[in-house]
Amino acid sequence: MAKSKILIVAEKWTDCDPRQGKSAAQHNFVASLAATGLAEYSTFFFDEMAVNGHPDIDAALMTACQAYEPDLIFLKMVRGADLNPTAAGLAKIGQKFETKISSLYGDTFDEDAIQWIERYTPFVDFNIMQDCYSVYHQYAKDVSKYMDAWTPQDPATFFNNDGLRPIDVSFVGSVARYPDRKIGIGMLAYQDFNVVQRGGGAEADLAIDEYAQLLRQSKMTLNFSRPVFDEPSFQCKGRTIEATLCGAMLLEQTNLETRKWLEPGVDYVEFDNERDLSEKAAYYLAHEDERQIIATTGCRKATEMYSATAYWSMIIERMLG
CATH class of the missing domain: 3.40.50.2000 (Glycogen Phosphorylase B;)
Incomplete structure (x- = not known):
């Protein structure tokens, strides 16, 4: 049986800034999925696209979907950045492809965060809440579109070796x-x-x-x-x-x-x-x-x-x- 294909859409660098090195998304999501062997995957880094001068992130993501034909787009959004794919862009992808879309959010501890998420909600299958699980119940229109999750880690990096602890x-x-x-x-x-x-x-x-x-x-x-x-x-x-x-x-x-x-x-x-x-x-x-x-x-x-x-x-x- 063929494995599912997941396109991970995230930031490549911490705070979308190439001077700051790899983002946590790379070990939290890319490396952790790779370690499981549960699915095939490809990556789309929207900040890298912007740094390389691509004028339209939505168009670039559409092209990546056409080339890879994912079963699931796993979108990791960055609050406060203007490089995320737009709600309109996700709507077009949903119309063109038979692919599921999940959108993951951190820093969702206030009403402003939920209002931002709600702009995307009609165009995704689930909003995944990474670190705050109580606030969205107060402000979301349909909590059934939300799911709670912890932050996954790469097992090759985070493990206990029972060594000395000085x-x-x-x-x-x-x-x-x-x-x-x-x-x-x-x-x-x-x-x-x-x-x-x-x-x-x-x-x-x-x-x-x-x-x-x-x-x-x-x-x-x-x-x-x-x-x-x-x-x-x-x-x-x-x-x-x-x-x-x-x-x-x-x-x-x-x-x-x-x-x-x-x-x-x-x-x-x-x-x-x-x-x-x-x-x-x-x-x-x-x-x-x-x-x-x-x-x-x-x-x-x-x-x-x-x-x-x-x-x-x-x-x-x-x-x-």
Whole structure:
């Protein structure tokens, strides 16, 4: 039986900027699908098209569909960018081809995000919500057109090797625009823990393999799930699954989004504020057995339930089954 053909439409570079290196979409979606062997795939990078001077992204995508004839277009949209395919372009593709279209969105923590998504909704089969699963219920016209999903990871990059963990606490992510992150990390460092903090996004100073290795060297790793400058709601960041797959105990801000996939106190540990973070980090460094039990349970759940194979099996079944 022939495998399904998936055209992944996404950004090639972080923030669509070639100076910033590969985007997370390349390991989250391209590499993760390749690792499963569940489908054939091709890629269409809309930012690369723009940089190379293509005047019409919609026309270029139409040409790619004609050449590849995908069963599914897996579209990963970039909020705030004007390089995404347009709703009108997707409407034309839907009229011309018998292909399913899914459109994946991150940073969907406010009403503006849902209003943006709703402009595309009539022309796609499903909107896939990557990191916020509560807000769209308040603003979407038809929630049956929405599905929730975690962020898949490449198993060749994110895995647990049961090695030594000399780092007490790590955090890899942006801090410049996040006061809570600066305060929390500062309080941990003040306690003389071995804290390693490296940049993320536009501040990134680690290759993806180096980042995964840092997680494997960490007893605990942090995730701050609130958006920039205390904007409403929370997000289940990709960091959540990355950390647990690599066997570090996850310390994460209390939020409902992550609880959709993991159980607090069993698979990871929540903290309510910077003082609570400091106290819980100290506790779990002093109680190694408890920390190891939570880390092991979280790693097992992520590996068994939230693998790349589980993700793409779900997408293919929902879209093409």
